[in-house]
Amino acid sequence: MRLLCALLGLLCWPLSTWAQAPQRIISLTPHLTELLFDIGAGDRIVATDDASDFPPEVKTRPQVANYRSINLEALLAQKPDLVVAWRSAQSRMLAPIEQLGIPVFYSEPTDFASLADEMRRLGKLLALEPSANAQADAYMARLNAIKSRYGKPKPVSVFYQLWYPPLTSVSGVAWPAQAIELCGATNVATGAKTPYPQIGLEQVIKANPRLILAGSQDPAVLTHWQQWPMLDAVKNRQLRLINPDELHRFTPRALNAVEQVCEAIADANPAS
Structure with missing residues (x-):
């Protein structure tokens, strides 16, 4: 030494x-x-x-x-x-x-x-x-309270746009993916081999998500979806921004963004 x-x-x-x-x-x-x-x-x-x-x-x-x-x-x-x-x-x-x-x-x-x-x-x-x-x-x-309030399964499919281009999403252990699951919805990218997979546009169109989320504070990152008005998320104006400084960091502040995700899913739930 x-x-x-x-x-x-x-x-x-x-x-x-x-x-x-x-x-x-x-x-x-x-x-x-x-x-x-x-x-x-x-x-x-x-x-x-x-x-x-x-x-x-x-x-x-x-x-x-x-x-x-x-x-x-x-x-x-x-x-x-x-x-x-x-x-x-x-x-x-x-x-x-x-x-x-x-x-x-x-x-x-x-x-x-x-x-x-x-x-x-x-x-x-x-x-x-x-x-x-x-x-x-x-x-x-607080985590348990969120689970108790929002955790019941819902018929809502979600696409989380991590960034674009290239169109990249989240799966598995990525915290946004875990947030979608915690809130009771289905993640379009579930089953991807990596936590941050690149996703083909055709895959998203086929899945027809009811809600599209983006980890950003810039509304412009979601404008490209307007080219696809047949998507349920676009048709029903269910395009939402999630604070990335909270959700993408492993801190207690992440729960602020988890609540954002859960509330967006609840709003997009056709049964609500």
């Missing part, structure tokens, strides 16, 4: 400094930045990635990464005692950091309920269990 540090011209921290709860945290993904603030550790964040923009005060912190790369020199200059990151996207890039002995907390929530587990894990790691557990309990209570 010390030889590696000397060769790289870096400062290594002795293991004894990690005996207490981490106080200098670098967050390399937006959802973890939000979670740290949620559980009361926002003041410990010393640097972030360039996409961390919520809550607004985090924008003043130094940025040491983007979605493609991590500036290891800038990261190490902050002398972190913990780095938090997204496992599937960043574990390879962080291998040198782990080799230096700097602890890394990896996040990989698989569904809405697992987010509460991650909040509790972070709380335990940071000696913030009371506040983290309270936030996790409140999150699960």
Whole structure:
């Protein structure tokens, strides 16, 4: 370890400094930045990635990464005692950091309920269990209330437009796909081999969704559907926007967007 540090011209921290709860945290993904603030550790964040923009005060912190790369020199200059990151996207890039002995907390929530587990894990790691557990309990209570209110199956097929062009949707473990299922509707892209499949226009026309959602705040992203007035969603004016900053991030704020999805499905339900 010390030889590696000397060769790289870096400062290594002795293991004894990690005996207490981490106080200098670098967050390399937006959802973890939000979670740290949620559980009361926002003041410990010393640097972030360039996409961390919520809550607004985090924008003043130094940025040491983007979605493609991590500036290891800038990261190490902050002398972190913990780095938090997204496992599937960043574990390879962080291998040198782990080799230096700097602890890394990896996040990989698989569904809405697992987010509460991650909040509790972070709380335990940071000696913030009371506040983290309270936030996790409140999150699960809201999630269960949404399921109870909207979860009954409905005869509504939904196409979720992640972006266009190319026409891309969601399936499987993608959170928008899980939201559609949670709200009791049928996802047109169910059965796709990847979470974010490219979808042929013909497939959408054949499925004739009753509701088309788009992860965007720009109404223009849905205008191309007006070329297909025979679609039930177009005919019945069931084209809706969903806040992507909420639904596409693994944070408690995602439930705001889940409620948007559920309300849109309820409005499109012919039985209502």
